[in-house]
Amino acid sequence: xxxxxxxxxxxxxxxxxxxxxxSAYRALPGVPDELVTADGxxxxxxxxxxxxxxxxxDDALTRATGRADQYLRDSGVFYRQYGSGQSVERPWPxxxxxxxxxxxxxxxxxxxxxxxxxxxxxxxxxxxxENRLVADGHxxxxxxxxxxxxxxxxVGVRPASGxxxxxxxxxxxxxxxxxxWVLADRTQAPSGAGYALENRVATARAYSxxxxxxxxxxxxxxxxxxxxxxxxxxxxxxxRVAIMTPGPLNETYFExxxxxxxxxxxxxxxxxxxxxxxxxxxxxxxxxRPLDVLWRRLDxxxxxxxxxxxxxxxxxxxxVAALRQGxxxxxxxxxxxxxxTRALMAFLPSLSLHLTGAPLAIPNIATWWCxxxxxxxxxxxxxxxxxxxxxxxxxxxFDRQGESTAAATLAPEALAARLATQGADLVAQEAVTLSTxxxxxxxxxxxxxxxxxxxxxxxxxxxxxxxxxxxRIGASQDPTALAMQRxxxxxxxxxxxxxxxxxxxxxxxxxxxxxxxxGALPARAxxxxxxxxxxxxxxxxxIRLLRARHNRLAEGGRAALPLQRQMDALLATYDVDGAAGxxxxxxxxxxxxxxxxxxxxxxxxxxGWSALNDLDKTARxxxxxxxxxxxxxxxLSALLRKLAGFSGLVHENMYRFFGWRFLSIGxxxxxxxxxxxxxxxxxxxxxxxxxxxxxxxxxxxxxxxRRRFSVGSSRETVIDLLALDPMNPRSLRHLIDGLSAQVQxxxxxxxxxxxxxxxxxxxxxxxxIATATPETLTTESLQALRGNLAAISDLLTGAYLx
Numbered sequence: 001x002x003x004x005x006x007x008x009x010x011x012x013x014x015x016x017x018x019x020x021x022x023s024a025y026r027a028l029p030g031v032p033d034e035l036v037t038a039d040g041x042x043x044x045x046x047x048x049x050x051x052x053x054x055x056x057x058d059d060a061l062t063r064a065t066g067r068a069d070q071y072l073r074d075s076g077v078f079y080r081q082y083g084s085g086q087s088v089e090r091p092w093p094x095x096x097x098x099x100x101x102x103x104x105x106x107x108x109x110x111x112x113x114x115x116x117x118x119x120x121x122x123x124x125x126x127x128x129x130e131n132r133l134v135a136d137g138h139x140x141x142x143x144x145x146x147x148x149x150x151x152x153x154x155v156g157v158r159p160a161s162g163x164x165x166x167x168x169x170x171x172x173x174x175x176x177x178x179x180x181w182v183l184a185d186r187t188q189a190p191s192g193a194g195y196a197l198e199n200r201v202a203t204a205r206a207y208s209x210x211x212x213x214x215x216x217x218x219x220x221x222x223x224x225x226x227x228x229x230x231x232x233x234x235x236x237x238x239x240r241v242a243i244m245t246p247g248p249l250n251e252t253y254f255e256x257x258x259x260x261x262x263x264x265x266x267x268x269x270x271x272x273x274x275x276x277x278x279x280x281x282x283x284x285x286x287x288x289r290p291l292d293v294l295w296r297r298l299d300x301x302x303x304x305x306x307x308x309x310x311x312x313x314x315x316x317x318x319x320v321a322a323l324r325q326g327x328x329x330x331x332x333x334x335x336x337x338x339x340x341t342r343a344l345m346a347f348l349p350s351l352s353l354h355l356t357g358a359p360l361a362i363p364n365i366a367t368w369w370c371x372x373x374x375x376x377x378x379x380x381x382x383x384x385x386x387x388x389x390x391x392x393x394x395x396x397x398f399d400r401q402g403e404s405t406a407a408a409t410l411a412p413e414a415l416a417a418r419l420a421t422q423g424a425d426l427v428a429q430e431a432v433t434l435s436t437x438x439x440x441x442x443x444x445x446x447x448x449x450x451x452x453x454x455x456x457x458x459x460x461x462x463x464x465x466x467x468x469x470x471x472r473i474g475a476s477q478d479p480t481a482l483a484m485q486r487x488x489x490x491x492x493x494x495x496x497x498x499x500x501x502x503x504x505x506x507x508x509x510x511x512x513x514x515x516x517x518x519g520a521l522p523a524r525a526x527x528x529x530x531x532x533x534x535x536x537x538x539x540x541x542x543i544r545l546l547r548a549r550h551n552r553l554a555e556g557g558r559a560a561l562p563l564q565r566q567m568d569a570l571l572a573t574y575d576v577d578g579a580a581g582x583x584x585x586x587x588x589x590x591x592x593x594x595x596x597x598x599x600x601x602x603x604x605x606x607x608g609w610s611a612l613n614d615l616d617k618t619a620r621x622x623x624x625x626x627x628x629x630x631x632x633x634x635x636l637s638a639l640l641r642k643l644a645g646f647s648g649l650v651h652e653n654m655y656r657f658f659g660w661r662f663l664s665i666g667x668x669x670x671x672x673x674x675x676x677x678x679x680x681x682x683x684x685x686x687x688x689x690x691x692x693x694x695x696x697x698x699x700x701x702x703x704x705x706r707r708r709f710s711v712g713s714s715r716e717t718v719i720d721l722l723a724l725d726p727m728n729p730r731s732l733r734h735l736i737d738g739l740s741a742q743v744q745x746x747x748x749x750x751x752x753x754x755x756x757x758x759x760x761x762x763x764x765x766x767x768x769i770a771t772a773t774p775e776t777l778t779t780e781s782l783q784a785l786r787g788n789l790a791a792i793s794d795l796l797t798g799a800y801l802x
Contacts, residue, residue: 017054017055018053018054018055018056018057018058019054020053020054020440020443020444020445021444021445021446022050022054022445025040025438025445025446025447026040026447027040027436027447028436028447028477030176030433031176031433031434031435031436032174032175032176032177032178032435032436033435033436033437033447034046034099034100034101034174034435034436034437034438034450035050035437035438035445035447045100045101045102045496046100046438048210048213048214049097049098049100049207049210049214052207052209052210053097053440053445058443061443064096064206064207065096065206065440067205067206068094068096068202068203068205068206069091069094069202071201071202071205072091072092072094072198072202073091074606074610075198075606075610076254076601076606076609076610076613077091077092077195077198077254077258078090078091078092078254079092079093079251079252079254080249080250080251080253092195092198092490093488093489093490094199094202094203094489094490094491095439095440095448095471095473095489095490095491096203096206096440097437097438097439097440097445097491098203098207098471098491098492098493098494099437099450099452099471099491099492099493099494100214100494100496101493101494101495101496102495102496103217103467103495103496103497103498106465106467106495109172109180109362109454109465110465111361112180112360112361112362113170113362113454113456113465114456114462114463114465115352115356115358115360115361115362116170116182116185116348116360116361116362117165117168117456117463118356118463119348119351119352119355119356119360120165120168120185120187120339121163121164121165122355122356123339123344123351123355124164124165124187124333124335124336124338124339125164127144127150127335127338128154128155128156128157128164128333128335129155129156129158131144131155133351138347138350138351138354139344139347139351140369140371142371143341143343143344143347143369143371144338147338147341148301149188149300149301149335149337149338149340149341150335150338151300151301151308151334151335151338153307153308153320154320154323154333154334154335157320157323157324157333158326159323159329159330159333160233160323160326160327160328160329161233161329163458164332164333164336165187165332165333165336165458166229166295166331166332166457166458167190167193167226167295167331167332167455167456167457167458168185168186168187168190168332168455168456169186169190169191169192169193169453169454169455169456170182170184170185170186170453170454170456171183171184171185171186171451171452171453172362172451172452172453172454173432173434173435173450173451173452174434174435175365175432175433175434175435176433178435179363180362181362181363181364181365181432182345182362182363182364182365183365183432183451184340184342185339185340185345186340186453187332187336187337187339187340188299188300188332188336188337188340189296189297189298189299189332190453190455191252191255191297192252192255192453192455192470193223193255193259193455193466193470194254194255194256194258194259194262195252195255195470195490196219196453196455196466196468196469196470196492196493197219197220197223197262198258199470199490199491199492200219200468200492202492203491203492204216204492211494214494214496215496215497215498215499215500215501216494216495216496216497216501217467217468217494217495217496217497217501218467218501218502218503218504219466219467219468220504220505220506221467221504222455222457222464222466222467223259223262223263223506224504224505224506224507225457225459225460225461225464226263226457226458226459226464227263227264227265227506228459228460229457229458229459229460230263230265230293230295230331232460233292233293233329234292234293235292235327236292239290239292239293240266240282240289240290240291240292240293240520241265241266241291241292241293241294241295242260242265242266242267242268242282242291242293242294242295243256243259243260243265243266243267243268243294243295243296243297244268244269244270244273244294244295244296244297244298244303245257245267245268245269245297245298246269246297246298246302246314247269247314248598248599248601250297250298252297253601254601256297257601257602258601258602260602261601261602261603262506263506265295266282266520266522266602267601267602268282268291268294268522269314269524270298270303270312270313270314270315270316271283271524272522272523272524272525273291273316273319274288274316274318275316275317275318275319275321275322276288278321278322278325278327279291279322279325279327279328280294280316280319280322280327280328282520282522283522283523283524284520284521284522284523285520285521285523285526285658285662285746285747285800285801286520286521286658286747286748287747287748289520290327291328292327292328292329293328293329293331294328294329294330294331295331296330296331296332296334298314298315299337300334300335300336300337301337302314302315303315303316303319303320303334304316304317304318304319304320304334305317306318306320306321307320307321308320308334319334320334342367342427342429343367343369343371343427345364345365345367345429346364346367346368346369346427347369348360348364349363349364365429365430365432366429366430367427367428367429367430368427368428368429369427370426370427370428387428387429387430387431434449434450434451435449435450436448436449436450436477437450437471437473437491439473439489439491447477448473448474448475448476448477449473449474449477449482450471450472450473450474450482450491451471451472451482452469452470452471452472452493453469453470453471453472454466454469455469455470467495468492468493468494468495469493470490470493471490471491471492471493472488472489472490472491473488473489473490473491474488475487475488475489521657521658521659521662523800523801523802524599525599525600525603525659526658526659526662526800526801527662527797527801528596528597528599528600529600529603529659529662529663529666530662530663530665530666530796530801531592531596531666532593532596532597532600532663532666533662533663533664533665533666533667533668533669533670534666534667534669534670535589535590535592535593535596536593536612536643536646536647536667537666537667537670537671537674538574538589538670538674539586539589539590539593539643540640540643540647541670541671541674541698542571542574542576542585542586542589543586543636543639543640543643544640544697544698544700545567545570545571545578545678545698546571546576546578546582546583546586546632546636547632547633547636547637547640548567548694548697548698549564549567549568549571549578550581550628550629550630550632550633550636551630551633552564552690553628553629554629554630554633562688562689563687563688563689563690563691563694564578566681566682566687566688566691567694569681570677570678570681571583571585573677574589575588576589579628580628581623581625581626581627581628581631581632581635582619582622582623582626582632582635582636584623586619587619587620587623590615590616590619591616593612593616594612594613594616597609597612603659605649605653605654607649607653608646608649608650608653608654611642611645611646611649612646614642615639615642615643615646618638618639618642619639622635622638622639650663658746658747661742661745661746662800664738664742665739665742665743665796668735668738668739668742669735669739669789669792669793671730671735672732672735672736672739672789673786673789673790675698675699675722675723675730675731675732675735676732676782676783676785676786676789677786678694678695678698678699679695679718679719679722679723679732679782680779680782680783680786682694682695682698683695683715683718683719683779684779685715685779692713692714692715692718693713695718695722696713696718696721696722699721699722699728699730699731700730701721701722701728701730704721704728705717705718705721708721709721715774716774716775719774719777720774723769723772723774723777723782724769724772724773724774724777732769732785733769733770736765736766736769737766739762739792740762740763740765740766743758743759743762743796744759744762746800748799756799757795757799758792758795758796758799761788761791761792761795762792764788765785765788765789765792768785768788769785
């Protein structure tokens, strides 16, 4: 701040100083704060960012934070909120002030976390190997044998990679003494790394100038090195790597799909996989293909219903057997959830001395396993209030996914009563008061409690610590309110260097050029892409038919009533009410397209996903506002233009391999079915007046018809243009020719010159339409052709999509 009372932002542009609550910002008594020291002085590390925030006008700050929020919305970042027996996708709650940590402090923290990672690897190796820690009395037998996360079928199964753990996360926080403490170990299927990267992109967009000025370490190198490590675990250069997801209803599904797309690996579900000849295989449209490396994102007990939890519907039978055969590397190994057990933390200090000869460089929060008289006495001697939870569960204050939960604190006298009856089933932990960090609330900077999730990946050079992380910011000053389910938010973590940091990207170092084979397409993904094409095309057909109906209502009123009745009857086959402005049936079909696209998020471009979501939101916003007639026709035209934008993005940008083929087949098949139906109804000799012109309008061929035929519309001209003309992209001939070309390019369409059953059906249909004339293509013929196309859909499903 200079003598005139102005502050300079990182760009050097002067601006009026805005206090934003900083004059009243104080660290809470006995609580360390990231922004200010105990005497209220601003820490030097934060000065550039604070100066930048103070220099922004209210409007400029709103625009800056709005850029971050808009990026997250455009990218489709969400979290799934549970409650009242249902789940809802909520916008990602970004805290707009990042957490700043100096690289010197981070350099001290990283080796301590690596030491802990090595210790957990050693414990894991013993628990599923010789089990000397229990035999020699370093761990209670009940803690292991009674733990549901200790998976007995995995005992003696050595990992193919030589390591049990490859990707870890640690929940850490600063205690009252200012030191970092480990609050929880995440060894099962750590989440949050992808969200950390999205937080980074969003926050950097909000404060691009100060981000560059502060020399913030990049995150891309961490993901690149881990991707390279996964690729290095393959058995061959063309081996396959995949991420296993519990499915779209999982709360972190967005992140799983996002990381798969970012790292260029497949995203699979349990139903995509099977075990054959001791190998884990992916069901693809080309048949079974072996999988070498699987990064699982579901709990280990659900992975194999045959040997683990028989109630699981998201695993793959035989997966444990495949691991025994040694042909699959699992990240992390099944059974690693045992390391997340809250009670285990009570023994890690002594285990560190026993296994490594050194004390823990970063301590746990104080933890007592209440399984014996000595432990109970130690707990009772504690003066502070304690958190009590199940000894063999992950416990409080954080659940398995890292969401904070309501801490059950007990006074010593109440604890004594619980210990007397449930001592062996309980674990007690010190109730930790977390440090605070600045958060921007209603334009004011206020202190909020914070925990930090730090990620470690095993690479060719050993453990690598992400130069950043994922911070949880409390909704209030209550340290138990960190969970997003309870109003908490997420913040980026900036590791700040005094020197310029190198730019990094996901691009691998230069190596000999070799064009790799595109990845195999799982049958489930092909099925979803096929139906996405159908739902999108069905949505377009409904919009065109509804628009035509409302245009005629606006122009002719009751004069067009006979034709409207037939239009309403055809719309009813799609459960669409033609009389409504924007029928709920249209929204249902569009919603099915969005839901189906959500099943293949990893194969969808962010622009395509954004365009489809924008169309859906626009349609739902319009639904309660438009009136039948001209108002509805205008609204439907706007939706049609948005739908064309989505279709153009997909057509122009999607790689021309199997995924694109199944999406195209779905669209062409649905369009052909709709055209057959429309011609059979409106080009019939008994159709009401105006039916032929309606067909031309539905086929988006009004201008083409005028140019091709100097006479008015007749059944012959309409059938020729919309059914038999191979140059018209909406004609049956063009669509069926396109279908035939796509089918012929699918694997197994022909073997040694002999067509498959699908290929033969496709060829018969193609010959039928190619040899037809307007006179022979009667209403009955059109209905039969529609039946043939439906049969082709069934054959395609049977051959590739099951």
